[in-house]
Amino acid sequence: MKDAYNIILSGVGGQGLMLLSSVFGEVCAKTGTHIVTGEQHGLSQRSGSISVHLRIGADALSPLIAYGEADLAIAMEATEALRYLEYLREGAPIVMSSRVIHPPLETAALVDAGAADHDYFALADIMERLRGVTTSIVALDALALAEKAGTARAENVVLLGAACGVKGFPLKADDAREAVERIVPPKTVEANRAAFDMGFDACCAAFEE
Amino acid sequence: MGFSELVDTKPKTAYMLANEAVARALLEADVKVAAFYPGSPTSEILDTMGAFAPSFDDLVVEVAANEKVAFETAAGASFAGVRSFTSMKSVGLNVASDAFYSIGYTGVRGGMVLLIADDPHAHSSQSEQDGRFFAFPAHVPMLEPATAQEAHDMVAYAYELSERYGMVVMIRTTTRVNHQSSLVSVGQVKRSPRSRHPWKDVRAPYFTLSATARKLKGERLASLALMQRDAAECPFTTVSEGEGDIGIITSGVSYLYTIESLQTLGISPSVLKLGMTHPLPTATIAAFLQGKRTVVVVEELMPYLEREVRSIAQETAPHVHILGKMSGDFPYVGEYSIPVVVQGLSSALGIDGAPPYEAHRVKVEALKEGIPHRSPIFCPGCPHRATLWSVYMALKGTDYVLNNDIGCYSMYLMEPYNSSDSLLCMGASLGVSSGMQHVLSDQVVAFVGDSTFFHAALPGLVNAVHNNHNLLLVIFNNSVTAMTGQQPNPGSDFGPLPVTRLNIEQVVRGIGVEHVYPVDTFDPKGNIPIIKEALAHTGVRVVISNGPCALYNDRLRRKAGTPIVPNAVDHGVCDAIYACVRKVHCPAIQLDEATKKSVIQADLCNGCNVCAKMCPVGAINPRGGDGA
Structure with a gap:
């Protein structure tokens, strides 16, 4: 059995995926745990599909996760949860935002087809398709929770908090929360702490149901 | 990792991107002059070095007009006696290669290291160019790291090698090395003062021509022959003895995929991992081949190692089967991963036991059917969106051909626009337009961004003016090199160190263009008649669309509290x-x-x-x- 816990992170450019990667790194540096990532930089633009392969454990060498071998998916946007689904192991958990950010091309196609009698690719459809691989899904309105916590920018931290509530997650919640507090701008520490806890609590509640 | 931790001089183990680890290693190596033109996947080396510059008064970091100038700046500093560095993306070396091939003859004085990063899968490049093939004809030694730690450690080794042989050393990476983050152990930073000294203290000839060229070439080849020993003893080359008569030869990130793939398949053949891939350690490879029945070469892009291994086998072990791409077991196109290497090894070795990666992927593909594409698109607030609309409206109803160039505006060739006719390489829009206007009856339109204008389009504009060509050039002036992360260019008012901003309009007028139309990007309707007027004239006409990159503008607004x-x-x-x-x-x-x-x-x-x-x-x- 390989000592490797694989996480596929996904979202839309600008949502703060790189901050999440840094939090994992900070915690692993503190505990001396091996970590490797395959990150997507390059065409520097907002609003594109973006993913980070993140692997923790002594046997995790490759910066890319093999198909069907991610132990957890964290998705900042619902369509993106589906886009990288081939990496997720059958039955493994997904922690995701229920937010759908429709790409401009989808909106343009909808308008061209006739917006009155056509609909977007909907959240319910996405959830149904995700269940083709796993039923262990925690979908949160991360944007609403982040706004409630004090800043819309903390959408990512809500989901990190939620991920810490997943059984088998390799980071201790306290370590992750502390790393967030160190990394985020000082003015937003309070809001991010609140966002983290809201995510954590929401995930624990979801698993109890 | 946080910048404060990266810039702190003490040894430590911390989480960092491989590109940050390289920059840290450059500080530790006491590099004095580093010059760059940004290009994915190397840009974060520039960004990190640029951020270091204000903290170390002995360190010079410059953003150069293009890779050739960056390379030559590093060369000059090395000739003058200090350690220097440049890094560039794969195709950047095409631009710098004129100087690169000559320096392969002249050699250097202060240690000089060039890092080039190939981009298997062409994630953010126009081709899957394999830069390893530059090393052999240029007589330049080459190292290949697999991890962020190796990328860090190879820098010191490369400088040592460069100074011992008086040759430039190339470190060749790929996207999945540059953009790998992990825990990296870094050393102490100890900077020496940078003082000026007279040329006579270090004077040596750095030219190559006819008889000198023939002499220098002989000397370089002799040095490379001597370097066989370094290649054999290279600390980044490892052999792990395994079971049976099967062997694997690999390098770079492919080594990581290979080790995990072997675990997955439950086999443990011998593995030779090469850290120096030019010159190749011929004796090490020959010894590895001895007693093997089959040797599989695992490498991305073209069969560089495979051809060399075949040639060594022909001399020393002709009965060994050398398998890889040339045998049809591994693909030539795209990047490798564990599934690709597992499949390749299964095919080459005729073994079963591969996990059902493909079946899983196919099952999920079916679930994903109809999912909306989220292809790259202009950011909210991007100035190009308005410029492109104005140009489109002005051209509507005319027959035109549109030659695009490299930058965010390249996306005009993609959905939903589908509105470009050519895109070759940096600065090509002008040259291609020049050729077309000799032949076509249409309006000939060229696009270029501010950074690309200074990088490689200037000679094209000079040429078009001199030869009385008839074309419209649209310059997308967004103040920065946006696509690679908003680095400065000669038109920017900032840099790692103090700079002088060049005014594009003055440059264009100075070249002799009479019809110049500066416009405010964010007035899309107002700009249509101006562009139409430009189209009505003949000769070389230039529209300069001024409006800052949205991401850069966000930074400015954050800083100003707006x-x-x-x-x-x-x-x-x-x-x-x-x-x-x-x-x-x-x-x-x-x-x-x-x-x-x-x-x-x-x-x-x-x-x-x-x-x-x-x-x-x-x-x-x-x-x-x-x-x-």
Whole structure:
């Protein structure tokens, strides 16, 4: 059995995926745990599909996760949860935002087809398709929770908090929360702490149901 | 990792991107002059070095006009006696290769290291160019790291090698090495003072011509022959003895895929991992081949190692089967991963036991059918969106050909625009347009960004003016090199160290262009008649569309404390005409699922007002029209 816990992170450019990667790194540096990532930089633009392969454990060498071998998916946007689904192991958990950010091309196609009698690719459809691989899904309105916590920018931290509530997650919640507090701008520490806890609590509640 | 930790001089183990680890290693190696032109996947080396520059008064970091100038700047500093560095993307070395091939003859004095990063899968490049093939004809030694730690450690080794042999050393990476983060152990930073000294202290000849060239070539080849020993003893070359008569030869990130793939398949053949891939350690490879029945070569892109191993086997072990791409077991196209290597090894070795990667992928592909594409698109607030619309409207009804160039505006060739006819390489839009205007009856239009203009389009413009060509050039002047992360270019007013800003309009007029039209990007309707006027003239005409990159502008606004005021749609006024959708294609705009009217997502909107200017009924403004 390989000592490797694989996480596929996904979202839309600008949502703060790189901050999440840094939090994992900070915690692993503190505990001396091996970590490797395959990150997507390059065409520097907002609003594109973006993913980070993140692997923790002594046997995790490759910066890319093999198909069907991610132990957890964290998705900042619902369509993106589906886009990288081939990496997720059958039955493994997904922690995701229920937010759908429709790409401009989808909106343009909808308008061209006739917006009155056509609909977007909907959240319910996405959830149904995700269940083709796993039923262990925690979908949160991360944007609403982040706004409630004090800043819309903390959408990512809500989901990190939620991920810490997943059984088998390799980071201790306290370590992750502390790393967030160190990394985020000082003015937003309070809001991010609140966002983290809201995510954590929401995930624990979801698993109890 | 946080910048404060990276710049702190003490040894430590910390989480960092491989590109950051390289920059840290350059500090530790006491490199004095580093010059760059940004290019993915190397840009973060420049960014990190640029951030270091103000903290170390002995360190010079420059953003050069292009890779050739960056390479030559590093060469000059090395000739003058200090350690120097440059890094560039794969195709960057095409631009710098003229100097690169000559320096392969002249050699260097202060240690000089060049890092080039190939991009298997062409994630953010125009080709899957394999830069390893530069090393052999240029007589330049080459190292290949697999991990962030190796990328760090190889820097010191490369400088030592460079100074011992008086040759430039190349470190060759790939995207999955550069953009790997992990825990890296770094050493002490100890900088020496940088003082000026006279040329006579270090004077040596650095030219190559006819008889000198023949002499120098012989000397370099002799040095490379001597370097066989270094290649054999290279600390980054390892042999792990395994079971049976099967062996694997690999290098770089492919080594990581290989080790995990072997675990997955439950086999343990011998593995030779090469850290130096030019010159190749011929004796090490020959010894590895001895007693093997089959040797599989695992490498991305072209069969560079495979051909060399075949040639060594022909001399020393002709009965060994050498398998890889040339045997049809591994693909030539795309990047490797564990599934690709597992498949390749299974095919080459005729073994079963591969996990059902493909079946899983196919199953999920079916679940993903019809999923909306989220292809790269202009950011909210991007100035190009408005410029492109104005140009499109001005050209409407004419016959035209449009030659594009490298930058964010390249996306004009993709959905939803599909509006470009050519895109070759940096600066090519002008040369290609020059050729076309000799032959075609259409309006010939060239696009170029500010950074690409200075990088490689200047000679094209000089040429077009000199030869009385007939074309329209549109310069997208957004103040920075946007696509690679908003680095400065000669038109920017900032740099790692103090700079002088060049004014594009003055440059264009100075070259002799008479018809120059500077416009404000964010006035899309007002710009249509101006562009039409430019089209009505003959000769070389230049439209300069001025408007800052949205991401750069966000940074400026954050720094100045200027709030970003998002727009909103007044649904009482909105008539569902969808001009904001069809003409703007902004990621911040989508339809309300119930009313099917446009809504602007406040956290994505950049407040550029282009959609508001397009709306024929005036439904868009910062308050949504209702004071809410």
